[in-house]
Amino acid sequence: MVAMLHAPYVIGSYVVTLGGIALYTVGMFARARKAAKRLPDEERPWS
Amino acid sequence: MNLTSSSSSSPSPSPTSTRFTRALGVAALVGIGWLVLFGLFLSPNDRVQKTGVRILYIHVPSAWLAYLAFGVTGLSSAAYLWKRTRNLQWDRVAGASAEVGVLFMGITLVSGSLWGRISWGQFWTWDARLTTTAFLFVTYIGYLAVRDLGGTHQQRAKRSAVMALLAVLEVPLVHFSVKWWRPLHQNETVEKGKLNGLMLFSLFIGLISFTLLYVWLVIHRQRVLALNDQVDDRGLDLALAARREES
Amino acid sequence: MNAWGIARLVAAKDLRVEWRSRVLINQVLPFATLVMVMFAFALDNDQTLTRVAPGLVWLATMFSLLVVVQRSFAVETADGALDALQVAGVRPAGIFLGKSLALLAQLAVLELVLMGAAVVLYRTELHAGGVVLLVTTYVAATTGLAFVGTLYGGLAAGAKGRETLLPLLMLPVVAPVLIGATRATEAALGTEGATPSDGWPWIGLLILFAALFGVGGTMAFGSLIDE
Numbered sequence: 084m085v086a087m088l089h090a091p092y093v094i095g096s097y098v099v100t101l102g103g104i105a106l107y108t109v110g111m112f113a114r115a116r117k118a119a120k121r122l123p124d125e126e127r128p129w130s
Numbered sequence: 131m132n133l134t135s136s137s138s139s140s141p142s143p144s145p146t147s148t149r150f151t152r153a154l155g156v157a158a159l160v161g162i163g164w165l166v167l168f169g170l171f172l173s174p175n176d177r178v179q180k181t182g183v184r185i186l187y188i189h190v191p192s193a194w195l196a197y198l199a200f201g202v203t204g205l206s207s208a209a210y211l212w213k214r215t216r217n218l219q220w221d222r223v224a225g226a227s228a229e230v231g232v233l234f235m236g237i238t239l240v241s242g243s244l245w246g247r248i249s250w251g252q253f254w255t256w257d258a259r260l261t262t263t264a265f266l267f268v269t270y271i272g273y274l275a276v277r278d279l280g281g282t283h284q285q286r287a288k289r290s291a292v293m294a295l296l297a298v299l300e301v302p303l304v305h306f307s308v309k310w311w312r313p314l315h316q317n318e319t320v321e322k323g324k325l326n327g328l329m330l331f332s333l334f335i336g337l338i339s340f341t342l343l344y345v346w347l348v349i350h351r352q353r354v355l356a357l358n359d360q361v362d363d364r365g366l367d368l369a370l371a372a373r374r375e376e377s
Numbered sequence: 378m379n380a381w382g383i384a385r386l387v388a389a390k391d392l393r394v395e396w397r398s399r400v401l402i403n404q405v406l407p408f409a410t411l412v413m414v415m416f417a418f419a420l421d422n423d424q425t426l427t428r429v430a431p432g433l434v435w436l437a438t439m440f441s442l443l444v445v446v447q448r449s450f451a452v453e454t455a456d457g458a459l460d461a462l463q464v465a466g467v468r469p470a471g472i473f474l475g476k477s478l479a480l481l482a483q484l485a486v487l488e489l490v491l492m493g494a495a496v497v498l499y500r501t502e503l504h505a506g507g508v509v510l511l512v513t514t515y516v517a518a519t520t521g522l523a524f525v526g527t528l529y530g531g532l533a534a535g536a537k538g539r540e541t542l543l544p545l546l547m548l549p550v551v552a553p554v555l556i557g558a559t560r561a562t563e564a565a566l567g568t569e570g571a572t573p574s575d576g577w578p579w580i581g582l583l584i585l586f587a588a589l590f591g592v593g594g595t596m597a598f599g600s601l602i603d604e
Contacts, residue, residue, distance in 0.1 A: 089181045089248050096185045096241040097170065100192065101162065104343065107233050111347070111354055112144040118357035119145035122364065129148055129353060265549045272546040276532065279542075289532065292597045293546075296528075299589055300550050307553035307582060311560065 146353035154346045161339025168332040176329070182248035187332045189241040191340035192234045193263070199231025199344065200270060204298045207291035218359070219352075221287035224294060225277050226351035228270050230344060235267045258309035265304045269297045283359055380471040380595075387475025391449065392482060400448055401483050406490050409441040413494045423500065428569065430499040431562035434491045435555050438522070441487055442551075443544050446526040449480060450534035459534065459602055469599030473527055477594070481523040488515055507565035510573045513580055514565060518558035521587035525550050528594040532601045557582040 119127075169187040176183035206224035209215045242260070243253040254260065277290045395401055416433045420426055426433075453459040462472060495501040503511070525547060533543045557579040563569070564576025 092244045092248050093170070093181055093184045096188060096244045097166065099240050100188045100237045101166075103233060103237055104347075107230075108347070108350075111351055112146075115144045115146045115350070115354045115357060118354060118361050121361050122357060127145065127353075127357075129146070265552060268545070268549045272542070272549070275542055275545060288600045292600055293532070296550070296593060296597070299593060303553045303582075303586060303589070304549070307556045310578070310582070311556045 144350065145357070146350045151346060151349055154342060154349070158339055158342035158346050161335060161342055165332070165335045165339050168328070168335055173328045173332045174326065182245055183329065184332075185241050185245040185248070187336040188340075189238060189245055190333060191336040192241065193238040194337065195340050195344045196231050196235035196238050196263075196266075198341075199227045199234060199348075200266065200297070202227040202348075203231065203270075203273075203294050207294035210287055210291045211295070218283055218287055219356075221283070221291065222352040222355040222359070223348065224291065225274075225355055226348045228273055228277075228294070229351060230347045232267065232270050232274065233347075234340075234344070235263065235270070239264065239267060256308070256312050258305055258312070261308040262301065262305040266297075266301060269300060273297060283362070378471075380468050380474060383467055383471025384474035384478060387472055388478035388482070391452070391476060391479030394452055395479070395483065401445070401486065405441055405444050405448075405483075406487065408444060409437050409487055409491055410494050412437045412440055413491065413498055417498060426499045427501065430495045430501045431566060431568060432555070432559040433499070434488070434495050434562065435518070435558045437491050438484065438488055439548070439551055439555060441491075442484065442522055442526050443547065445480065445483055445487070446530035446547070447540065447543060449476060449527075450530045454534050459531075463602065469602060470595045472602075473531070473594050473598035476531075477523045477527040477591075480526050481519055484519045484523060485515070488519060501566060504565075504567055507567060507573050507576075510561065510576045510580070511565035514558055514561040514576065514583065517580055517583035517587055518554050518561075521554050521583055521590060522551060524587060524590040524594050525554075528590060528598065528601070531598055534602065553582065553586055557586070 165187060169184050173184070173187075175181050203224045206220045206227065210217070210220040210224065242263075246255065247253050273290060273293050276293045277286060279286070279289065281289070413433065416437070417426060420429070450459075459472075463469070492501075496503065529543060529547045529550070533546065561576040561579040561583070564571045564573055564579070
């Protein structure tokens with residue numbers, strides 16, 4: 084019974100955590116693509 | 131990170147990817163899959179905390195990473211300010227780490243208050259650790275705002291490096307003042323040694339996978355910052371070239 | 378000229394500008410008093426007010442500090458005065474100390490008025506036994522606030538959106554002063570049976586705060602205002 088009561092909190096915390104990280108990653112990649120479009124390929128020292 | 135070279139023709143979610151980051155990303159993703167599997171399904175309920183203990187498998191790792199991230203920001207800022215190691219790369223690492231740290235700290239605060247609601251019956255207590263964490267969160271949001279103030283890359287780097295070191299100075303002051311302010315603070319509810327094998331294992335998976343995730347995010351983020359810096363430089367070069375042609 | 382000489386000149390200049398414009402007297406002091414009156418509306422209970430008066434005085438001081446700091450650097454950036462000082466080779470440490478000193482003087486006036494308002498509006502009573510502690514608290518806390526205000530004011534000066542950035546940067550940093558000064562003032566006033574001896578440990582915190590930000594500001598101010 085207690086476990087059922089607390090389930091929304093537990094699941095909520097996992098959703099917020101993983102969802103937050105996922106959203107951040109998507110946003111970061113969008114920024115990366117936007118910046119990369121304005122640059123030639125050779126300006127990436129890591130690749 | 132010149133470990134491998136990736137051809138631009140290979141399908142990649144981001145121009146900041148290399149073979150190394152892809153491998154790291156897959157490892158982090160697998161780790162998180164395991165974390166969800168063990169944390170939510172395979173590990174047992176705690177005798178005292180019941181199912182609430184499951185929040186700790188993400189709360190503790192994200193708190194640890196948030197503090198690690200701010201530590202990295204402080205060290206990179208010091209490395210930038212020190213003349214012999216001065217390099218804009220340090221500044222970008224500091225900025226990337228602070229941003230990822232803010233993300234993890236936000237997660238820490240949300241998951242922590244959900245856990246507190248179950249364990250203490252309230253979302254928040256004015257305990258020194260909680261309050262310091264909240265202040266740290268706001269301080270680094272301010273740090274990120276300072277990074278966006280504009281100016282040359284060198285100005286930004288110097289200004290934000292000083293800010294980062296001031297933030298390091300602020301942390302103990304806030305911590306001890308809050309500690310003295312409310313001396314009767316809530317002790318840790320989870321006593322050490324009370325977690326059984328599978329629970330410790332879940333926590334361990336959380337720590338490993340979040341650390342991999344942190345490294346992966348920071349590598350990508352600082353590369354995005356490098357790209358943005360190059361876009362700025364290029365914009366400046368183009369503007370200068372255009373001006374030269376006019377005259 | 379050494380840093381101290383520059384500091385005296387900068388402080389004198391700031392206070393002269395302030396005296397001619399009378400922004401402190403005509404705008405900041407009325408604002409601070411207004412905040413004190415608004416607290417009374419919000420709390421709506423005489424006993425509660427007397428109980429929390431020390432904290433409210435310091436909170437009102439911090440809100441006013443934001444206004445004063447912005448004013449102090451608006452004067453500098455409006456016509457590029459800060460840049461001119463830099464170009465003229467004036468040492469940043471001197472500018473920092475001078476502006477802190479001017480801020481300290483203005484805050485001292487402000488706090489006297491706020492304390493007076495607390496006595497009148499919140500029925501705060503001053504005791505002879507707590508006067509030494511009270512004065513020490515005010516000196517230590519105000520010095521810390523002046524250093525932090527100058528440091529972060531200089532950082533935000535000249536930046537777009539500084540009006541909104543300054544509170545975000547400064548309020549978390551001055552939180553220890555709010556806590557320490559409030560507790561020490563409560564001890565000095567005897568709020569809820571506190572005695573002056575309860576207040577002295579907090580003075581240590583306030584002095585440490587002022588010293589850290591004084592030294593940090595003197596060293597870092599140059600790189601912060603470097604444009």
